[in-house]
Amino acid sequence: MAMTLSPPADSKLVPRLGIKLDNISKRYGDHVVLDDVSLNVESGTVTALIGPSGAGKSTFLRCINLLERPDAGTIRVAGHTIEPGKTVNARDLAALRSTVGMVFQSFNLFPHMTALRNISFPQQRVLGRTREEADERSMQLLERVGLKEKAGQHPGRCSGGQQQRIAIARALALDPSIMLFDEPTSALDPEVGLEVLSVMRELAADGMTMVVVTHEMQFARDVSDTLVVMADCKIIEQGDPRAIMSDPQEARTRRFLRAVLER
Numbered sequence: 642m643a644m645t646l647s648p649p650a651d652s653k654l655v656p657r658l659g660i661k662l663d664n665i666s667k668r669y670g671d672h673v674v675l676d677d678v679s680l681n682v683e684s685g686t687v688t689a690l691i692g693p694s695g696a697g698k699s700t701f702l703r704c705i706n707l708l709e710r711p712d713a714g715t716i717r718v719a720g721h722t723i724e725p726g727k728t729v730n731a732r733d734l735a736a737l738r739s740t741v742g743m744v745f746q747s748f749n750l751f752p753h754m755t756a757l758r759n760i761s762f763p764q765q766r767v768l769g770r771t772r773e774e775a776d777e778r779s780m781q782l783l784e785r786v787g788l789k790e791k792a793g794q795h796p797g798r799c800s801g802g803q804q805q806r807i808a809i810a811r812a813l814a815l816d817p818s819i820m821l822f823d824e825p826t827s828a829l830d831p832e833v834g835l836e837v838l839s840v841m842r843e844l845a846a847d848g849m850t851m852v853v854v855t856h857e858m859q860f861a862r863d864v865s866d867t868l869v870v871m872a873d874c875k876i877i878e879q880g881d882p883r884a885i886m887s888d889p890q891e892a893r894t895r896r897f898l899r900a901v902l903e904r
């Protein structure tokens with residue numbers, strides 16, 4: 642559907658240039674997936690999005706960088722305002738997408754490119770960096786995720802956890818101010834997932850604004866500033882993660898927490 646993307650908005654509307662989603666609705670045919678959902682994410686904070694499968698978490702996350710277009714509602718993200726109405730032009734969309742990095746459950750690395758190339762290529766394409774500039778930044782980021790020695794390897798020669806860390810480095814290479822994670826460890830063995838979660842913890846400690854869809858309750862409790870529980874196309878509960886986990890107010894939250902913690 643048609644949308645408008647306006648230039649950086651009044652910062653008072655967006656808490657410290659984080660994310661403000663108002664009255665987002667989305668349906669696929671007759672199937673309602675998001676029903677009038679609103680959320681504020683302050684800059685420099687971590688929000689964990691939890692809830693049963695099919696609740697709409699992934700769709701909601703993907704609305705933030707317009708991988709999904711909501712049918713209704715306003716998205717204010719890092720100073721951009723997007724509302725139903727007019728088309729988002731390709732340049733504005735590219736600006737939005739480079740401000741908002743995304744890491745998926747499946748790593749989506751190019752199999753025919755080395756780790757270094759996977760990270761450098763988007764910088765050249767999106768930011769117009771030279772190959773030398775891009776490679777220099779890529780090496781810094783590979784070092785940051787603990788994989789400098791993998792620069793010349795193809796993804797097929799790296800473990801799942803290493804591939805996901807390369808995917809995180811690739812997203813960071815576009816210098817985003819916000820990072821979205823869609824179940825980044827759920828395709829990984831638990832011990833391998835831990836190395837990815839450790840990179841994410843460091844990113845959070847560095848002050849990155851993050852929204853993370855996850856089933857990792859320990860990560861959600863220890864790292865997130867706000868826990869958001871979704872069920873049946875809506876946010877049913879949100880607040881301090883420890884408070885919600887120890888004393889959930891909603892029966893559906895209680896059921897969900899019991900189910901994941903018993904796994």
Ligand code: ADP
Binds near residue numbers: 674
């Ligand atoms: P969650 O991340 O909480 O598991 P999703 O956002 O992935 O939930 O999905 C919410 C609902 O939307 C599910 O019922 C799913 O089947 C449906 N859905 C998601 N994407 C599509 C799509 N592209 N077409 C039709 N239905 C979809």
